[in-house]
Amino acid sequence: MDDLYTSLNDHLPPELAKEAIRILYGAPCQKLELCEEVLNLSQSENFDLKAFRIHAAEEQTRSRRVVRIGAIQNSIVLPTTEPVAKQREALHQRIGTLIHAAYLCGCNVVGLQEAWHMPFAFCTREKQPWCEFAEHAFDGPSAKFLCQLAQKYNMVIVSSILERDDEVHGEVIWNTAVVISNTGKVIGKSRKNHIPRVGDFNESTYYMESTIGHPVFETQFGKIAVNICYGRHHPQNWMMYGINGAEIVFNPSATVGGLSEPLWSIEARNAAIANSYFTVAINRVGTEYFPNEFTSGDGKPAHKNFGNFYGSSYVTGPDGTRTPGLSRTKDGLLVTEIDLNMCRQVKDKWGFRMTQRLDMYAKSLNEAIQSDYQGQTIKE
């Protein structure tokens, strides 16, 4: 199956398909017309291309704030045995093509997957050569490459990388998202708040939890935040970005089918609903083979890959409406036209922010973190 939405649409009787899709995807997303040039490019460059509009109401006192989001998912290009610089260069070229496609689709904000400039090598528990992919957030080769494109195409780019901090900060490695303005300058960075220790995601071997909070970046195309990968399992992480005013939260990810596919359509979507903002969930695609065998902590024999990244990137609106997903197997660009005004419209309708009772939870959490906390339990 390439993507679930298309399969349901193709195989269910029309009336049933409509009803199933309403329940599973929410309000219908309108398909967007795209230019011939980008349609041809998606053919010649072999990537999935889907484009939708999430409908928002018109208001009397605010103009529409229409933004086109591009979500890009990709596989690695060269084998992991190639030199670091060559692998990165090939990825730059591929991402350059996909960002050009996003430009042709009129995208204002483009998000890339987690650690898009390298294979997801943390499964190996080897430090070399993988740590050599780490780059300075503002001056590294990937930042420079994307700053040029951001200015050229007048788009904001959210770039999730393996960061090498500078000498003043001990040259340690972080899992970081860099937000680049459409002026071509880096606005700032955000880091991964929650680090997995599950299956082959041995990431705590490489970097620690972020210490820089839940920043939200004010761009020309909305207030943007980044919840990196495993942070999507933590609702309180999503919530803090909402409290800080985010209108679009990207979730650049790298996750495999055997581990998380049934959860994928739930978590970023729940976050959009609970926080009345847009979420953009992006997952890489393909299977990555590593030079040396490794084990997966599951009693099974050693192997050289840890499963299939299933793509399926999607966007959810604050009302819970979601787009169909991109392909489960191919590189892809998902274009979603939104109106940022919808965030406040949904807050007014559902009232989740108003009814959030943060004062109660600040107090409860403060009690819960005390070492002598007993919980609130009632026995017969």
Added chain:
Amino acid sequence: MDDLYTSLNDHLPPELAKEAIRILYGAPCQKLELCEEVLNLSQSENFDLKAFRIHAAEEQTRSRRVVRIGAIQNSIVLPTTEPVAKQREALHQRIGTLIHAAYLCGCNVVGLQEAWHMPFAFCTREKQPWCEFAEHAFDGPSAKFLCQLAQKYNMVIVSSILERDDEVHGEVIWNTAVVISNTGKVIGKSRKNHIPRVGDFNESTYYMESTIGHPVFETQFGKIAVNICYGRHHPQNWMMYGINGAEIVFNPSATVGGLSEPLWSIEARNAAIANSYFTVAINRVGTEYFPNEFTSGDGKPAHKNFGNFYGSSYVTGPDGTRTPGLSRTKDGLLVTEIDLNMCRQVKDKWGFRMTQRLDMYAKSLNEAIQSDYQGQTIKE
């Protein structure tokens, strides 16, 4: 469509059905065999009956803690124009039948829908006669009725009612869940923490937000909490029940198709994943007509009903595996056999509790509730 799972199974080609259901429902739930008597009862009494087992691993040092949960959804029995006592009596009789069915299925813990003992009349904004349905949590007719059944059938019952508090507490009304032990005694009560002001859910006209926190009830069949209806939209509410040790969290609800159906399969399921516990989402069924017309705050003409409660009650395990839903239109009993040990197994696997960083969020929320909080925003 009666329920989505059955429709997908019946209409998709077998291989595709399997794959779609894996993505949408998680690991396969095994069907449970039920006795002839209850199968006949579901026919003669015209209710949907489904029964599944969610698989958990065996452990070396702890015995399995197998529990059968019964989730009961129902429509009202008599017209809303009948006397209060008669309406309630008819509901008692119907619920008595469904609880007897749960007993025949070996259920240890049974949960009912929100305000099961009355029509969901808050759409009317009228106080009478609806406030007369409110009962004392421990001594009211519904508590007495269920305490008898709990003892007779040796089951814990979670009863979500409209509560009339006693004279000492001003005789005010609350939206309350009463947890009744299998000994036939009330263990205690929990109240709705978040009250909707959306569409026809004019509940803030009738009762206020709970002031009694996030209690978890230690029963013979697990640690149980209750997140009533609209509280399911608030992840921090689900989280506090988890912090207090809940293994099963019931979400007794009353919600209609036009408002929330695409969100229904997301929120309680996300909560089970994020908090490594079981959730039981229960929604009433049918359309309720009221004697006087009312408006819905949506510019449309007055009417006497506010839409269709779509049932679809379901159970989710801590790994995100969920059962198929009950019928969208019929009364029903969903039986789910679980092993409470699964909660800790999933905590060990995914590590969400370990990586939760509650200290950071206690601090962040404490800052966020200050009136001069500026948010953490970064500009170019």
